[in-house]
Amino acid sequence: MRIRQAVRQFTLVVETIVDGILMLVPRFSIRTLLIVLTIAAMAAVVAGTAVRGQNWAWGVTIGLASLGLTALVHAAWFGTVWLLAQLPLAEPETPLAVESRPTPSSRGQVDFLE
Numbered sequence: 091m092r093i094r095q096a097v098r099q100f101t102l103v104v105e106t107i108v109d110g111i112l113m114l115v116p117r118f119s120i121r122t123l124l125i126v127l128t129i130a131a132m133a134a135v136v137a138g139t140a141v142r143g144q145n146w147a148w149g150v151t152i153g154l155a156s157l158g159l160t161a162l163v164h165a166a167w168f169g170t171v172w173l174l175a176q177l178p179l180a181e182p183e184t185p186l187a188v189e190s191r192p193t194p195s196s197r198g199q200v201d202f203l204e
Contacts, residue, residue: 099178106176 133154140147 103177107173 133151136147136154137151140151
């Protein structure tokens with residue numbers, strides 16, 4: 091019985107993760123892909139100029155590489171935090187954890203449940 095519950099919970103987590111990943115994947119048009127391809131070609135030309143010894147091209151290439159690395163690090167952290175946010179929350183172990191929360195009274199004071 092516990093194995094079935096664990097399998098159901100695991101299946102629910104996997105389905106939630108897959109649904110979330112599919113929502114994160116944007117839909118690109120051919121025009122967008124051609125624009126990205128053109129920008130990548132221009133970056134390759136600048137990198138080739140840097141290899142041939144132009145100092146300005148080295149600066150641009152290092153700057154673009156830094157931006158790319160920064161974007162990858164941010165994407166990795168976002169993915170990690172998003173994945174952890176998809177995990178189900180644990181329920182309180184004791185009823186005292188729920189009962190000890192304060193509730194606001196009509197006079198603006200805080201009364202504890204007894």
